[in-house]
Ligand code: 5GP
């Protein structure tokens with residue numbers, strides 16, 4: 657548990673939250689400034705800042721918890737859909753340095769956007785550039 661981390665304080669019960677789910681490794685609670693009713697944050701109890709630094713076991717647990725509750729959140733809010741996203745690092749908009757998955761219930765006509773819009777500048781890349789990019793990524797993944 658990290659000092660001064662608001663989500664660690666929530667895990668420890670030192671500050672209150674509206675919890676919706678808890679197991680030994682994960683916690684889910686309502687976002688204090690909801691983008692929609694039922695906006696939920698699903699977090700690992702361990703203080704890890706970024707997805708890539710989560711131990712694999714914690715990553716599995718986190719996604720399993722998301723999988724378990726996402727349909728129930730939608731059902732409870734009468735929402736046919738949800739946007740699921742992670743701000744992974746400060747430049748992406750991450751303000752709380754403790755991994756959290758946002759689950760935002762969505763409705764037709766809610767005037768929200770799509771995840772693909774978050775980077776602000778869509779790219780047109782030709783096939784050669786795409787092939788080079790894929791190779792760069794593949795080479796770094798190799799042996800991981
Ligand atoms: P981020 O930008 O880091 O992905 O989002 C952090 C989220 O945490 C924000 O949507 C914010 O409203 C929420 N949040 C920040 N502090 C608290 C808090 O003390 N309690 C709860 N429930 N949510 C918080």
Ligand code: ZN
Pocket residue numbers: 657658661662663664665702703704753754
């Ligand atoms: Zn923390």
